[in-house]
Amino acid sequence: MAKNKARTSSPRQESKKTMVNLKFDEMPAQWYNILPDLPEPLPPPRDPEGGPSRVQNLPNLMIGECLQQEFSTERWIDIPGGIMDLYVKAGRPRPLFRATNLEKRLDTPARLYYKSEFFSPTGSHKVNTALAQCWYAKQQGFARVTTETGAGQWGTALSYAAAVTGLKCTVFWVRSVYNWKKDRLSFMKLLGAEVYASPSPMTEVGKALYDKNPEHVGSLGIAISEGLEDSQKDPKATYCLGSVLNHVLMHQTIIGQETQKQFELFDDYPDIVISCLGGGSNFGGFALPFVGDVLKKGKKIKFIAAQSKVAPNLQGKYEYDFADYAEITPMLMMYTLGHKVDMEPIKADGLRYHGCSPIISLLRNKGYIDTVAYPGDEKYVFETAKLFMETEGWLPAPESAYSVCAAIEEAIKCKELGEKKTIAFNVSGHGFLDIHGYRSVLGLE
Amino acid sequence: MAKNKARTSSPRQESKKTMVNLKFDEMPAQWYNILPDLPEPLPPPRDPEGGPSRVQNLPNLMIGECLQQEFSTERWIDIPGGIMDLYVKAGRPRPLFRATNLEKRLDTPARLYYKSEFFSPTGSHKVNTALAQCWYAKQQGFARVTTETGAGQWGTALSYAAAVTGLKCTVFWVRSVYNWKKDRLSFMKLLGAEVYASPSPMTEVGKALYDKNPEHVGSLGIAISEGLEDSQKDPKATYCLGSVLNHVLMHQTIIGQETQKQFELFDDYPDIVISCLGGGSNFGGFALPFVGDVLKKGKKIKFIAAQSKVAPNLQGKYEYDFADYAEITPMLMMYTLGHKVDMEPIKADGLRYHGCSPIISLLRNKGYIDTVAYPGDEKYVFETAKLFMETEGWLPAPESAYSVCAAIEEAIKCKELGEKKTIAFNVSGHGFLDIHGYRSVLGLE
Numbered sequence: 001m002a003k004n005k006a007r008t009s010s011p012r013q014e015s016k017k018t019m020v021n022l023k024f025d026e027m028p029a030q031w032y033n034i035l036p037d038l039p040e041p042l043p044p045p046r047d048p049e050g051g052p053s054r055v056q057n058l059p060n061l062m063i064g065e066c067l068q069q070e071f072s073t074e075r076w077i078d079i080p081g082g083i084m085d086l087y088v089k090a091g092r093p094r095p096l097f098r099a100t101n102l103e104k105r106l107d108t109p110a111r112l113y114y115k116s117e118f119f120s121p122t123g124s125h126k127v128n129t130a131l132a133q134c135w136y137a138k139q140q141g142f143a144r145v146t147t148e149t150g151a152g153q154w155g156t157a158l159s160y161a162a163a164v165t166g167l168k169c170t171v172f173w174v175r176s177v178y179n180w181k182k183d184r185l186s187f188m189k190l191l192g193a194e195v196y197a198s199p200s201p202m203t204e205v206g207k208a209l210y211d212k213n214p215e216h217v218g219s220l221g222i223a224i225s226e227g228l229e230d231s232q233k234d235p236k237a238t239y240c241l242g243s244v245l246n247h248v249l250m251h252q253t254i255i256g257q258e259t260q261k262q263f264e265l266f267d268d269y270p271d272i273v274i275s276c277l278g279g280g281s282n283f284g285g286f287a288l289p290f291v292g293d294v295l296k297k298g299k300k301i302k303f304i305a306a307q308s309k310v311a312p313n314l315q316g317k318y319e320y321d322f323a324d325y326a327e328i329t330p331m332l333m334m335y336t337l338g339h340k341v342d343m344e345p346i347k348a349d350g351l352r353y354h355g356c357s358p359i360i361s362l363l364r365n366k367g368y369i370d371t372v373a374y375p376g377d378e379k380y381v382f383e384t385a386k387l388f389m390e391t392e393g394w395l396p397a398p399e400s401a402y403s404v405c406a407a408i409e410e411a412i413k414c415k416e417l418g419e420k421k422t423i424a425f426n427v428s429g430h431g432f433l434d435i436h437g438y439r440s441v442l443g444l445e
Numbered sequence: 446m447a448k449n450k451a452r453t454s455s456p457r458q459e460s461k462k463t464m465v466n467l468k469f470d471e472m473p474a475q476w477y478n479i480l481p482d483l484p485e486p487l488p489p490p491r492d493p494e495g496g497p498s499r500v501q502n503l504p505n506l507m508i509g510e511c512l513q514q515e516f517s518t519e520r521w522i523d524i525p526g527g528i529m530d531l532y533v534k535a536g537r538p539r540p541l542f543r544a545t546n547l548e549k550r551l552d553t554p555a556r557l558y559y560k561s562e563f564f565s566p567t568g569s570h571k572v573n574t575a576l577a578q579c580w581y582a583k584q585q586g587f588a589r590v591t592t593e594t595g596a597g598q599w600g601t602a603l604s605y606a607a608a609v610t611g612l613k614c615t616v617f618w619v620r621s622v623y624n625w626k627k628d629r630l631s632f633m634k635l636l637g638a639e640v641y642a643s644p645s646p647m648t649e650v651g652k653a654l655y656d657k658n659p660e661h662v663g664s665l666g667i668a669i670s671e672g673l674e675d676s677q678k679d680p681k682a683t684y685c686l687g688s689v690l691n692h693v694l695m696h697q698t699i700i701g702q703e704t705q706k707q708f709e710l711f712d713d714y715p716d717i718v719i720s721c722l723g724g725g726s727n728f729g730g731f732a733l734p735f736v737g738d739v740l741k742k743g744k745k746i747k748f749i750a751a752q753s754k755v756a757p758n759l760q761g762k763y764e765y766d767f768a769d770y771a772e773i774t775p776m777l778m779m780y781t782l783g784h785k786v787d788m789e790p791i792k793a794d795g796l797r798y799h800g801c802s803p804i805i806s807l808l809r810n811k812g813y814i815d816t817v818a819y820p821g822d823e824k825y826v827f828e829t830a831k832l833f834m835e836t837e838g839w840l841p842a843p844e845s846a847y848s849v850c851a852a853i854e855e856a857i858k859c860k861e862l863g864e865k866k867t868i869a870f871n872v873s874g875h876g877f878l879d880i881h882g883y884r885s886v887l888g889l890e
Contacts, residue, residue, distance in 0.1 A: 019533045023468065088464045089838065091540065091564070101534075101609060119536070119564055121838040123877065164546060164838045183880040186889040190880075192835050390637045393534065393566040393609045432568065432877035435628040435635075444631040 018100050020265040022093040028257035029084065030076040031250045034288045034359060037075065037295045039366050042246070042358055044071075045330035046320055054330040061228060063238050065136040069247035077250065079132075086131040086164060087254065094119045094255075096262035101391035103411070110414035111268065112407060114392075115259050115286065115426045122187075124397060124429030125282045126157030126242055129251035133240045134161040144168040144237040146230045148198065148223030150177060151349035152184040153397075153429065154242035159193035170237075172198040172206070172226040176217035177349070184433050198223040203230055221325025228328060243279030244323055244332070244357045252285020259424065260289055270301060270424035272410050276402035277305035277314065277371070278350045280357030282428035290424075291363060304410070305360070305371045306402035310344045312373040313337050313356045318365050321355055334361040344376050347437030348398035372406055378441045381405045386442070397429035398437045463545050465710040467538040473702035474529065475521040476695045479733045479804060482520065482740045484811050487691070487803055489516075490775035491765055499775040506673060508683050510581040514692035522695065524577075531576040531609060532699065539564045539700075541707035546836035548856070555859035556713060557852060559837070560704050560731065560871045567632075569842060569874030570727045571602030571687055574696035578685045579606040589613040589682040591675045593643065593668030595622060596794035597629040598842075598874065599687035604638035615682075617643040617651070617671040621662040622794070629878050643668040648675055666770025673773060688724030689768055689777070689802045697730020704869065705734055715746060715869035717855050721847035722750035722759065722816070723795045725802030727873035735869075736808060749855070750805070750816045751847035755789045757818035758782050758801045763810050766800055779806040789821050792882030793843040817851055823886045826850045831887070842874035843882045 035042060047053050058067060069077060079087070099112040117125040137145055145162050148171070149155030155171040162169035171188060175197040178185065188195050196202055198218045199209035203226045209216050231239040242248065263269050273290050277283040283305050293299040305314055314335050321336040323329040336355040337343075343352050356364070363369050374381045378398070385401035387408060388394070396404050407425035414421050431438065438444060480487060492498050503512060514522060524532070544557040562570040582590055590607050593616070594600025600616040607614035616633060620642040623630065633640050641647055643663045644654035648671045654661050676684040687693060708714055718735050722728040728750050738744040750759055759780050766781040768774040781800035782788075788797050801809070808814050819826045823843070830846035832853060833839070841849050852870035859866050876883065883889060 018530055020469070021466065024465070085463055089542070089546075091561075095536065097534070116536075121840070160838045163835050182884065182890075183877075186880045186884040187840060189889045190831060190834050190840065190883060190887075191838070386635060389635050390608050393605045393636070395566070395632060395635065430877075432628075432875075433880075435631045435878075438635060439627065439631040442635075444634045445627075 017098060019095050019097050020262045021095045022258060022261055026261055027093050028254055028261070030078050032253040032257060032289050032292060033072055033075055033077055033250050034292060035246065036073045037292055038359070038362060039295065042362055043333035045332055048327070048331055054328065058330070060232060061239055063133055063136045064140055066133060066247045069250060070245060080135065083132050083135045086135060089164060090121055090127050090131060091119045092254065093258050096259055096266070097392070098266065099388070099392050102388055105387060105391045106408065106411050106415065108411040108415040109418060109420045110411040111420070111422045112411055113266070113270070113422070113424045115255060115424070117255060117282070117426060117428045118394060118396070118430035120429065122153070122156040122160045123433060124153045124157065125252060125255060125285060126153050127160060128254055128285065129242060129248045129281065130157040130161035130240070132251045134165040134167055137238050138165050138167055142167065142236055142238045144170065144234065145240050146170045146227040146237055147240045147242070148172045148220060148227045150174050150220045152177060152181050153350055155195070156184055156188055157242065158240055159188040159191040162193065163191045169193040170230055171195045172200060172223040174198055174218040174220060174223050198226050200226060202226070205229055219325055224324045225326050225328055243281040244355070246359055248281050249284035249288060249357055249359055252281050253288050255285040255426065256287060256289035259286065268422050271421040272302045272304065272423045274304045274306060274403055274406045274410065274423065275426040275428065276351060276399050277307055277356065277360070278311070278353045278399065279355070280360045282426060284357060284360055286426040288359070291368060294368065303369045304406050305369055306406040307371055307373040308346055308348060308351045308376060308402070309373045310346050310376040311337065311352045311354065312371070313354060314364055314369070314371040315373065318361060323355060332358050334358050335364060346376055347378055347434065347441060348402060350399040351402065374402060374405060382438055382441050384408050394427065395431040396427050397431045398434050400427045400429050403427060462543060464540050464542050465707045466540040467703060467706055471706060472538050473699055473706070475523050477698040477702060477734050477737060478517055478520055478522055478695050479737060480691065481518045482737055483804070483807060484740065487807055488778035490777055493772070493776055499773065503775070505677060506684055508578055508581045509585055511578060511692045514695060515690060525580065528577050528580045531580060534609060535566055535572050535576060536564045537699065538703050541704055541711070542837070543711065544833070544837050547833055550832060550836045551853065551856050551860065553856040553860040554863060554865045555856040556865070556867045557856055558711070558715070558867070558869045560700060560869070562700060562727070562871060562873045563839060563841065563875035565874065567598070567601040567605045568878060569598045569602065570697060570700060570730060571598050572605060573699055573730065574687060574693045574726065575602040575606035575685070577696045579610040579612055582683050583610050583612055587612065587681055587683045589615065589679065590685050591615045591672045591682055592685045592687070593617045593665060593672045595619050595665045597622060597626050598795055600640070601629055601633055602687065603685055604633040604636040607638065608636045614638040615675055616640045617645060617668040619643055619663040619665060619668050643671050645671060647671070650674055664770055669769045670771045670773055688726040689800070691804055693726050694729035694733060694802055694804055697726050698733050700730040700871065701732060701734035704731065713867050716866040717747045717749065717868045719749045719751060719848055719851045719855065719868065720871040720873065721796060721844050722752055722801065722805070723756070723798045723844065725805045727871060729802060729805055731871040736813060739813065748814045749851050750814055751851040752816060752818040753791050753793060753796045753821060753847070754818045755791050755821040756782065756797045756799065757816070758799060759809055759814070759816040760818065763806060768800060777803050779803050780809060791821055792823055792879065792886060793847060795844040796847065819847060819850060827883055827886050829853050839872065840876040841872050842876045843879050845872045845874050848872060
């Protein structure tokens, strides 16, 4: 009945041009620590003039291995096998796509490539450092991790990482966001995390505020204080931070290193490297390995950090400032809008941070990083990013839409100038848990 | 300053045991058509005793190439290069994971493997046939596709496929679901689709009902009628269906074929193959290539279809019945609960269908397919599936939770009996757009 046609396996070779991934044994096995390659030494954290020493207190706040990495001068730091296992479980390596449909729609001579960090159990790149931190915490004998979260991406990523490494996780979540992000809250709970609206009655700093007003909307600064206090009162608990710090950016360099190898398979190399930037962890993770190529190999690349006009921290002052509102952290040398600044709410809440990580800040100060900031109503950004959704079909996180928008702008410039540039951008997360943001801004009711 | 440690690339080989993926040129390049291999010929579609001929009208309803495939006796049907490109764009090949953490938690001697169909632009396996149908529709000169959707997964997948192939898409969505799944609605609109609550004033059949009651809750039968009418009135439009039919299951066999090759890389082979089953498209796509191994190569595999007790269609009667409530389709020989049956609402709405695809039904009738049905309150299913979330970290779609639950049950049986069986299950979609279902059933407020 059936004709005897043989089973074959030979997809068109053209398809290869739209996506590449790495084989397992091609995965980067080390993180890239840019500290020894920076054009000048990174200014160290510093204490403010008054008050207790925040710097001396760091060993009480941070996982030991992470503190070591924070100041390491080793260029390549081995990714422990256990963390590599976790990366694989979390869907690494993640494909690099060529945006062929988008190129056609824009009618641009540019070649556009995007990294798919949205292929993530929690929807974003945050798992890359969450997994590393939880694994080290477990090695050090901790049974629980604590943290704060604002938009919720970091809290979700740490909940996930704690679950798969067998740790308990406690998240203090700014109440104004906790109250309405029901899906993200349920997701954290599905992963087994304990989640408290902050300020909460669970800590002294929280209770003082909570008792006065149980509906206190909270702030990231208060939530950080609660997470820190909670971990410091429990010898089996440690605190984790999801951005800004050197070791966090280093854990994220798995993104850019994979992308470098994938570009080799595409037989191409970027002229422009783009990502969105809030505190700097996804931008750093994607861009720093390429910055290394510029610093060490003389490559020429234009780096663009896509920001919001409500938090254009790279256009702020380059000076020592606290990383948090409550002044618990040491002061860091960074581009900052001031740690007490008011910022209007936006849907891309992950970009709403007053300062930029010290590493990116130094590179910006030395002229290696360009920046663009989009209007706070987000209409232009989301409408531009919609071109990507309509042609490539993936739904970026609101934050990642800034990355997409900047890439499209550069592709249009290439068309105007007739330049065949290669543009790489990172889609750091998916928007499945944040569709309401697009709905309200674009009027999709 | 930096020590001269070399950059290396050698992840631990143990990691390989937790995930495998295929290289691009190892991807299956043909769909598997099981029709010629079935133990007896599949009973053809049939007309009811009265009324116009539905069978003769099929060429007016269906894409030409899909109609040919529906009755093809070719065992291997080449996947056109254009569709292969689209599969790659949609994240294929998709990894096969070993659930090592879950195995440990269950303390089972069984080896558990899951296929990651959740790595999908719209969150489910539905894109595998949506892309094929849209590509063929475009080849045939159509400019628009129409369809109905209930839970919304199929409408989203077709919206996506239409967008990336450059077609317009019109979705008629059962109003009772349309009214509250705001995120899914916005997602379809972001992809450029026109979406109408059904019954709508856009068609004659819809308008008659809509004029009487603009808040009519609708039904899948009415929505199908609207989609068909809309396509038949426009020569540039054609209608697409997302499950039940032979060609739909065939397009989905890319899932099981990839899985077969990935098992070779794991140097293992399943004793038990599990997936959830509503109309049969994900179950068929995952299981049929393995059924082929049983029929042609004498392999022994236990197949389990995980269902809901509100729609245990495989426990219904094996007889000719309509595929739709409104009796527009031909009658199909299948296990059915009756096309007018009332089914209680559940969160795993995609499993709520009265009949099972003719191919799976015949295999069930011949004793090749086992089935299990879980209570309609879904507490047991979701609580069991939560073990998977807590250990493996991925959030399955509510429908896929049934697949996970059945796999965990089999792993527990293996522990009780001391059997080292290999269990393969398909996680057909992610739950990011359906977290409310888990929240309400598990009380995660």
